[in-house]
Amino acid sequence: MENLSYKQAARFLDLATMGIRAGEVEHLLEIDDREAWLNNQLNLAATSHVDRLNYQLQERGQSQLTQEMRVCAWLDLTLWSEDQLRQRMAYALSQILVVNDRDAQLSPYPDGLANYYDLLSTHAFGDYKTLLYHVTRSPIMGHFLTMVGNLPKAETGVNPDQNYARELMQLFTIGLEELNPDGTLKLDIDNNPIPTYDDTDVENMARVFTGWFMTNGSMLEPMESDDLYHDQDEKVVLGQTLPAGLTAEQDLDAVLDLLVNHPNTAPFVSRLLIQRFVTSNPLPAYVERVASVFVQSNGNLGEVIKAILLDSEVEVQNSVNKAKLREPILAMTHFCRALDCKPGSNGKVTYDSLLYRETFNQYPLGSPSVFNFYSPDYKPPGELANNNLASPELEIIDWNQTIRMSNLAWKLVQDNGYKTGSNSKQELYPKISDFTNIAGDYDALSSLICDRFFHGEMPVDLAPRLEALWNAKSTNNKPYAVAPMLYLAFVSADFMVQES
Template identity: 70%
Template structure:
């Protein structure tokens, strides 16, 4: 049994879900077992994204599916599906194994992009090789990184397209340069980084990915191999010899084994996942602990995420090596879940009330490039830069974006917060009834806000502001202080920075 405090339980659930709902912490403390909670979540499948997208279309009465329906279906699952850890993991993986609907080839295919996201969800806790296998055969990835229909030199007279081969190594597995097991950069005797691969490796890797074609013209069915158009000559990749006469399917299996078992893949993927779940600046020892689990389990992502979330670092407080800025879209899902937001008018799907394209700087499968919305190694200027600390999310957060997202939150807790859910199906409405019920009792009200947004403790520097807001209302109008208190909770740096 874990014996966690309220604050520790809150920090754990915050790192493991799309946002903490009313009663979640109390229920979790009653079970008092993080390992059991994780096992249950790992075993819980989420509703298919494709089905929810089609349900969005049905409920809206539209004749065709749009990307907006796909994104709103993602919100449906993020806000209300029970498989919270799987949802969080799939979103993290979508920022590693990136595809994006801003690509002109993919923009017309919202259902097929939803299917790609279902692959991330379905294999979120399988071994990493299995996930890469299905991602590699996805026609969505095949078009995004131009591997589909790749032909050998014997057919075209030019070298095969290298796009997927390069990004598979650089972004999905081993990385540009060698790293130690703890994620620190390995250097040559002269102090320079040591490249993991060269142009010849990329050229030979590209030859592996020849002969793969769409199945019956489908953008969702796995691509199929035609060995007539596969380069079956011998290859040398990363120091390993690949013999001639091997089929496309067999060679894919061999190259994925090579990459997943490469000594740099475990620390690279471990670091990326730690940064999405726990901290932007993991200490080397933390990376090493997780990377060893990756290696020992053959890249089992279920065991890897358990190693990440059961580590003592997750429960640390006030440490630079525990801090992480909330991604804009995850800040909003937290707010929606914390206030148990539901659509009005008897609807049961998320409307486009959050203006996601204008306000967040990110949305699921909406990255502008294969390099994600932001670099995991982004260091901002100012004090953080002077300390050499990463803050990836700040690459997409500026005052303009902050104001837009704050406006959505203000509208939610003010205009919508005092309406009933019988209003418009085009809006989300928070349930503030529990706050209103204790509005005249300041200690109870402030305790409720603390538990919902601040791990159980109101930060000392904003406590007087809350008290001032409450005191400014007459006894009969105390409920009208709640909207401002909730709003300031959301925009507070104490909430926006997880630490």
């Protein structure tokens, strides 16, 4: 037993889920054991995005899958599934092992992309090598990074395509420059960064990824190898020799072993995951502790996420190294889960995609390139850059995006919040009756808002603004103060910046 405070429990769930639903903090307080909560989540079966996408199609009575349906299926599982940690982890992994539906070859296959997301979800708590193995064999990744159908130079007279070979190293495992175990840069005798690989490594790595083809032309089945079209000559990659005569499967296994066990991979991947879950600027000691778990567990991602969320750094007070801006789409999923948003007319699926393409500047499997929505090292000009602090999410947040998301929040609570919820299954309706039922009691109302959005502690600067909104309504009209109060809570910096 941990003797958790409400604030500790809420902070933890805020990081570990897609948003906190009513009663979840109280449930964790009853368990009083964050590790037990994590273990329970690790043992829950993955909910399937492909299954939910097909259910979307069935409920809509349509005949053709669309990318909007795929995003709505993602919203269904984000808002209502029990395997919250797995969904949260899959979303983080989707920003590391990137594919996107903007690719002309992939946009016609929402089921293929949902299947790729399921791959991330299924292996979210397994070992990183196995995850990379399945990612490598995915026809979605094969097309996105143009590895499918790669032939040896002996067949074509030109070097094999290097796209996947390069990004597997640069973005998925070892990064561009050598790292210390704590994620800081190694420097040579002239204080310059040391590259992790060179062009020859990329060329030889590309030879590893020859001889992989579509299975029956399917975007759902893993690619299969044909050793007749695999370069079986000797290859030297990152100083290690892959002997001649290896099959495509054997070369792949050897390369994944090499990359996952490279000293860079543990701190590189650990830092990226810490940034997605806890803080944009993790201290080197935090990275090293998590990276050590990565190494000791042979890259077990379940152990890694436990190390991230149970680390003492998560609870350090008033530290610039323990804060992050909410990603826009996750800010909205938190808002919707906090208000128990559901479709009207007893709808069973989300029809309302929240204008995702225009509202958030991000959506699942929708980044503009393999480099994700933002750089993990993005430092906005001004005070943050002057203090060498990163804030990746600010790279996609501008006034237009902020206004659009604020308007959406207002529509949800003001236009839909006071309706019965029986109007249209095309819309999402928040359950604000929890708030309106106690609207006559300011202390009770502000306390509930505080519990749902601020870890149980009312922000000092926000309190008088909320009270002013409440005071502006007459005694009989206090319920109509609820929507503007919820809206103000949502758009406040106190909500948008995650810190303890």
